Amino acid sequence: xxxxxxxxxxxxxxxLLQADARLTNNDLSExxxxxxxQCSRRRQRLEEEGFIAGxxxxxxxxxxxxxxxxxxxVTLATHNRDNARRFADLIxxxxxxxxxxxxxxxxxxxxxxxxxxxxxxxxFVNEELLPHDSVQHVKTAIVLETxxxxxxxxx
Numbered sequence: 001x002x003x004x005x006x007x008x009x010x011x012x013x014x015x016l017l018q019a020d021a022r023l024t025n026n027d028l029s030e031x032x033x034x035x036x037x038q039c040s041r042r043r044q045r046l047e048e049e050g051f052i053a054g055x056x057x058x059x060x061x062x063x064x065x066x067x068x069x070x071x072x073x074v075t076l077a078t079h080n081r082d083n084a085r086r087f088a089d090l091i092x093x094x095x096x097x098x099x100x101x102x103x104x105x106x107x108x109x110x111x112x113x114x115x116x117x118x119x120x121x122x123x124f125v126n127e128e129l130l131p132h133d134s135v136q137h138v139k140t141a142i143v144l145e146t147x148x149x150x151x152x153x154x155x
Contacts, residue, residue, distance in 0.1 A: 006051065009034060013042055014051060015155040021055040066114040069143040070121055073107040074129065077136040087134040096124050107139070 006014075012032050016023055023031075028039040046052045061067070076083050084102075087109070091100045099112035115121045121140070129138050 070113045071141045072111040073139045074109040075137040076108045083134045
C-alpha cells in the first residue's frame, strides 16, 4: 500500500482498528503515541477519504446456526453483459452468499455460501441457482475445515 496521503501513524491506526474497531481515540492514542485529538482527526480523515469503509460486528457463524460452509463454482449459460448482470442481481438477493468473485479460467464465478445444513444447501443449489436462466452449471464443494479466514489487509 503506497499512498502518500497516509503515513506510518495512519497505517498503525488502520491496523489497530482492523483488529478491534471498538478502540476509542484514547486507546489508539496510547498505542500509536499521538494525542487523542490527533487520533480523532486522523480517524475522521481516514473515514472521509474512504480508507475506512465502515465498521461491523463479527458474528459467530456456528453459534447462529450456519455450520455448513460451501464453495460453489458457477458457469454461466451465455457470456454477455446482460447475463452477467442477471446473475449479479440474483447473487445480491441471496443472503447465503458471503462472497462472490468473477474469475478467469474454467469457471465464471466462485461463491462462498453458508447454510445451516446439507438440506438447506441442496435447496439453495436446486431452487435458487440451477433454475436461474443465467446459470448453466454449478459445482459444489463442502468445506471440511477452515485453516484461515480473515478480511484483514496486510498493513
